[in-house]
Every structure is written in C-alpha cells, then in structure tokens.
Amino acid sequence: MAKLTFGMNQSLDGYVDHQEFAPGPALFRHWIEQVRDLTGSVYGRRMYEIMRYWDEDRPEWDAEHREFAAAWRRQPKWVVSRSSKSVGPNATLVEDDVEAVIRDLKARLAGEISVSGPDLAGSLTELGLIDEYRLYLHPVVLGRGKPFFAGPRPPLRLVSTDRVGEDVIRLTYVPA
C-alpha cells in the first residue's frame, strides 16, 4: 500500500507560483533526496510539461542538477490529461477514471507516490486519496497567485515541523 503525498514550495500566504522561489543549496539537496526515494509521481498536465525540462540534459547544469535529473527520470510517472496525445520517457498517460487508476496504484505499489500540481491535488483531496500534505513555506508574501489548496479545504492534523536550510519551514499534515 503506497502513501500518496502532496508537497510544494509556497509563499507564507499559501501561493505556489514557482517563479518566486529559488531553492537554496540545502533545499535543492532535500528535493533530490525526496525525488530519489519516490516510488513514482502523478502529474497534472501543466506541471508535467514544466517538469519535462528535466528529461533533456542542459549544458548549464552542475552536478546537483544532473543528480536531480537522473532521479527524476528514473521514477515512473503518471500524467493525468485529457488533451495530451503522448507523454515522455518513463511516463504513462491517464486519460480517464483517475480515481480508479490512483486507487489501483496505491493498492498495488509500496512506498511513496507524490502528486504534483494544486489542481490535480485538489481533485484527489476531494476523493480522499491524499495521505499527507507537506507545505514548504518560504519567507515571501505574494498577495495573489495559485493557492496550494485549490478548491477543497481538508481538515488536517499537524504531524511535524522541520526547518530546511536557512529560511524554509516544512509543515507536515495528515487528514484529520
């Protein structure tokens, strides 16, 4: 039985707009290890398209970028989309019956599967399928943007708090 988790960088006021957060070295290292330990990842289309960046080597990358890319490519991915025709390496397109697919993945696999993208996470929250929420709070106030909790507002229970690097706090919650 795999655990389904949803974690993202966000501002203090809860917005996930990625262009506002540059991860420091400690956070980068943290994410490399997180991704390396994953059984797999479920993506919404938009987030998957952004992450395809890591499918192809870039000359400007340093060792850490290459390490992250290697970990990312290695993990199996499921991409939830009605409009995509095809997906990249090591990825499976999920066109319909998302609930059944996710339930099957959770039942069949072990370890941890991550959900990426607030909209997809919102749908899966509604279905009661997310087992853990991780909020990585950065010292930034945006005032507007894409919220981490898009739609449903789940009742939660705090499990732990950790500081990652100099200025990021991770809050971990499970459904109450």
Added chain:
Amino acid sequence: MAKLVFEMMVSLDGYINDAAGDFDWGHIDAQVHGHANREGRRCGLAVYGRRMYETMAIWETYQGGTPFEAEYAELWRQTDKIVVSKTLTEAKTRRTKILPSLDAEAMGDLKAQAGRDTSYPARRLLPPIWMPAWWMRSASITCRSRSVTGRRCSRRATRSGSNASKPRPSPTAPFSTATAS
C-alpha cells in the same frame, strides 16, 4: 529601542478569519493561550486600529472564564494602549490614548521611547472570549491545521527575507515548481 511586531493566528492558507468574519475556526487550548499570555507579557505598548480596539476593550471588565483568560485580562489592563482613530473621541478603557493619526515619524518616536516590544494588532482579532490579542513578533506565524476563506493576513504583495532581491535562476525554475514529494 522597541521592536514593532505584528503577530496573529492565521490559517494554512493565510487568512485570519473566515468568510463570515468569524474567528472560531481555531481551537485555543491551554497551551496556545499560555503562549499568547507570554507574548502579551513582552508587550510594552499596544497600537490598535479602532475596530480591533473595540473588539478587545471587553478585557477591561471581563474577568476571564479560565485562569489563562484571567491572566490575560490582567495583562491587557496593565498594558499601555494607543488607538489610532479619527472617529473615536474618548477612550473607554484605562491606560489608553486616542490619536487621530500615526505617521512613520511618530511611530518611530514611540519605538524609541518604549522599553519593550510594541505590538500592532491592526486587524480585527478573535472575539476576546476566544482569543487574546497577539503581540506579534516579526515573521512569526501561528499556523493552524485549517484552511479557511476570509480576510488575508497580508493583502499587499510584499516580499521579505533573502529571496527579495534574488531573481530566480532560470535553470532551477522547473525544479522549484515541481518540488512535489
């Protein structure tokens, strides 16, 4: 030189009250209340907006239903207060001064004079029965395990911390977006 701090309970999505303006989404247990009292004790001067002041003024006469509340009530009465309001003419509580406005220079003078932290609970807070004023320390946020819809803790797009002057290096952008785990 005192430090001006702003501290409140906020939901995980950054709201201080719900869509109806209520504050009962947060559970205040003895520990949280104790924390609030400790923070209150550090406060030398409280600067209020009118609405917050009127909400909080009940502490002038309310004795508290628990030892924590009683302790808080005593703290509140002993704290010097400034209310910034153009409509209020007289204070209903002791140790309270009404000012029609408070500019940066005047605030600076207050900070220079005050021995302890100055708090600025500018937004409406919990009904006092539920919740004492929160004397804020900068950058401290009390996250509760709820998300609500209501009034934002900060409505202006501001940035703070080390990220403020750091443009995002483009190679890491997709990485930082997708940091799902």
